[in-house]
Every structure is written in C-alpha cells, then in structure tokens.
Amino acid sequence: MPNESDSVDRRQQFLAEFGSKPRWFVRGLAVGMLFMASLNALSYFVRSEHWGSLVGKAQPRGESIGFPFEIWESGNMYGGLFADYPMIGINILVAVVVSMPIAILTTMKAGWLNQLMLDSFDGEINEGAGDSETQPIQFSIQSLMIATTVAAVFAMIASRFAARKETLVVIYALGPLCLVLIAMLPRRLSWQQRVVILMPCTFALIAVALVVGQALSIDFDKVLMGIFLCWTPQSAIAAIVLTITVFVQLSRRRSKSATEQTAVI
Template sequence: MNEGMAGDSKLQWFVRGTAVGMLTMAMINAISYFLRSEHWGSLVGDHSTGRESLGFPLVVWEDGQTYGGMFVDYPMLGLNLLFATFIGAIVGTFAASKSTPLNVMMASMHDHSPTDHLQPIQFTLRSLLITTTLVAVVAMLANNYAARPETLIAIYAAGPTFLVAIAFLPRRISWQKRVAIIIPATVCLIAVAIAVGIALGMEFDKVLMGVFLCWTPQSALGALAISTWILLSYFRSHPSPYRES
C-alpha cells in the first residue's frame, strides 16, 4: 500500500459516499409519490379528486392533511431522514474503505483532464447556433403555451436534460465552469415553472414539489449513469487497476 500517496482522506470519501446514499433515498422518496398517489394531475394544475401521498419508508405528506398547520408530518420526516442517514453511512463507510484505489483513480483522471482552469468560456460557431436555436424554440413555446399544463410537463420531464445540454455546449472547459452555467440556468427554469404554475392557479409550493418529484429521480439517475460511464472508461483504459495488498 502506498501510504504516502496524496489524495483525499477517508473522512472526505465517507462524506461523499454518505451524500450519494442520501441522494439515492431522496430519489426513492420522490418516486414514492408516483406509486402511492392515485393521480398526478395536481402537479400541472388539475384539481381532480384523488388521494396523493409521499414518503418512504414512512408517509410524510398526504393531500388534505393539515399536520397542525405544517406542510408535512415532521416526526415521520425525521424518521425518514434518520433512515436515509443510516443508508448513507453504509455507502460512506464502503467508500472510505476504498479511499486508496479511489484516490489513485481520481489522480489518474486528473492527469488526463484538460488544463483549462484559466481559459475563459468560449462558444464555437456551432454551439452558438445551437444555443440560438434552443433560445428561439423556448421563446416560441413560452409565448404559445406559457399558461398551459404542457409547459409544466415539459419542464418537469426535460428540465435536467435541458440544463445539462446547455452546460455542455461550451467546449474544452472545466467542470467547475459547467456548474457555473447550470446554477443560474436552473434558477431561471424553476422561476419559469413557478410563473406558469401561478398562471394555472397553482400554489407556489405545489410547483416546487413537482420540480422536486420530477427532477430528483432524473438527476440521481443521470449522476449514476455518468459515474458508471466514468468508472467503465477508467477500467477499460487501466486493465490492471490498482489493488490494495
């Protein structure tokens, strides 16, 4: 074992693993709404009658319940958070136990990554044309369907994909700069969703709930897919991966 190797500590990998485990539980909680509820129309302004509930393993919200003036059942939410923390700790412990090979992998990937941290964001002509087209399409849709359920459905269903596509249009920039693109774009898209929801007569928190329910599973699955692709790419390029002796 190479103990002198620079890299992140076991605690850092534990925190990352715990975050992954808790994100997975958040995804499962979001999916639970679609399994527990009789209809989903309220997420786009349809106020049809039908039972709606959310939570895993315990129900933390059910339509029509007041919870003493609170939005959710906080005792049940606390128990769910404890369960999510427990699952996260298991994943974190596993990640911490593999800190050395993970550090080797991260160092290898960093050595082969482009050194463009000081490079300003630049769009190629092709990227600029794509961006202009996307903006025109979004403007047209907003103009024609601004106060329609279809707009919310599009934001719920394609929001994360749209944001990632926007962030990846610039070429040869670091991931930090891509995050800097995604954050304001996310805020703007959520603001559009809220504006459309209010125009449809929806409550503010119901729109945010819809964003959480629809975006969390997509984001978690997307992160899992990207992580899997990175790991597979690494192991394909390193047929004899480092192993602790």
C-alpha cells in the same frame, strides 16, 4: 525538477483537499441519501390517485408521498403541522442506514478512487497547459447546431404554449436534460466552469416555472413540489450514471496505460 516538484505539491494538495477518507465517507453517504430522496419523490406517483394538482387541477384529497413510510397526505392537517414529522425522522434514519454500506464502500476504496481522480487531475493539468495558449474555449459546429436546436425548441414552446399547463409539463419532464445539455455543450471547460453555467440556468428555469404557475393560478408550493418530484429522480439517475461512467473510463484508461508501460518494458 521544479516542474516535477510542483506536480507533487499539486497532487498532495489535491489529496489533502479532496481525497481524505472522511470526505469519501460523506460522498458515499450523500449518494445513498440522494437515492433515497429519489425514491421518496417517486413514491408520490405510486401512492397518489392523481397528479393533476401539479399542473393546476386542485383536488382536496388523493395525494400522498413518503418512502418507506408516508409523510404527507393531502387534506390531512397533522395537528396544524404541514407533514408527519415523526415519520420524516424515521424515513431519514432509514435513509442513513441504507446509505451506510455505500459510504463504507467508498471509504474502503478511497485509495483506488483517489488514484483514479489523480490520474484525471494530472491529465486535466497537462491538457490545460497544452490548450491554454493555442486552443481557446469554443463551441464546435455540432455543439452550435445542438444549441440552436434546443433554443428553437424553447422558443417554439414559449411562443405556442406560453402560460399553459403544457409548459409546466415540459419543464417538469425535460428540465434536467436541457440544463445538462446547456452545461455540457461548451468544449474544453472544467467541471467547475460547467457548474458556474449550470447554477444560474437552473434558477432561471425554476423562475420560469414559478412565473408560469402564477399565471395559471397554481400555488407557489405546488410548482416547487412538482420540480422536486420530477427533477430529483432524473438528477439522481443522471448523477449516478455519469459518475459511474467517469470512473469506468478512468479505470480503463489507467489499465490501458499500465498495459502499454508493461509492453514497453
């Protein structure tokens, strides 16, 4: 009985901290805003005549960004301001309007989403209890091979390209993928522990990009702009796909469990 009572208390605490409707509303809104931020980042590659400034080929004009309305164009001083702030405000309003249906949907489905998360939460507790004494955190052979390969690729890139434009291109194009691989390789880690791994690795990779940019005499803000433009769409796609995959798997697992219970009865 105490164990069952503890389980109920944990579930109630989980719902109080994680599963309220306002929280699901904010999460849905965040998903929509992330999607719109990705479209803004991608708009640079559509609106701009060239992308060379991201790797040091400075051009006075020909670059712009903004979705649905343009918020920045190279060479335009905007009256001494960095960007067109009124248009930024309008784009934010558009993003909020587009995000509202997603936020409303997640709020309406809060009960179903909470149940899926509770099932996963209980599974993690049970798995953690079973693994805590007999199965320490470790890398599998396959994970070690992948980690070694990734490390070898990075070593090759660093030794052959060093402070070259190709290094920035690799960081822009493959940075999020490499970070996800690094965070996902260790087995039997909670998502919180993976975030702990991911955050310092992200800042380290950004620091590497800035150092390479400085060596190539590329402006600090251009390197950060390149990271935003290239990483935001990749991160958004990865986050949305992973989230949908997790919820689909949880839903299937729940349906299978319900079917098995019905068959037993």
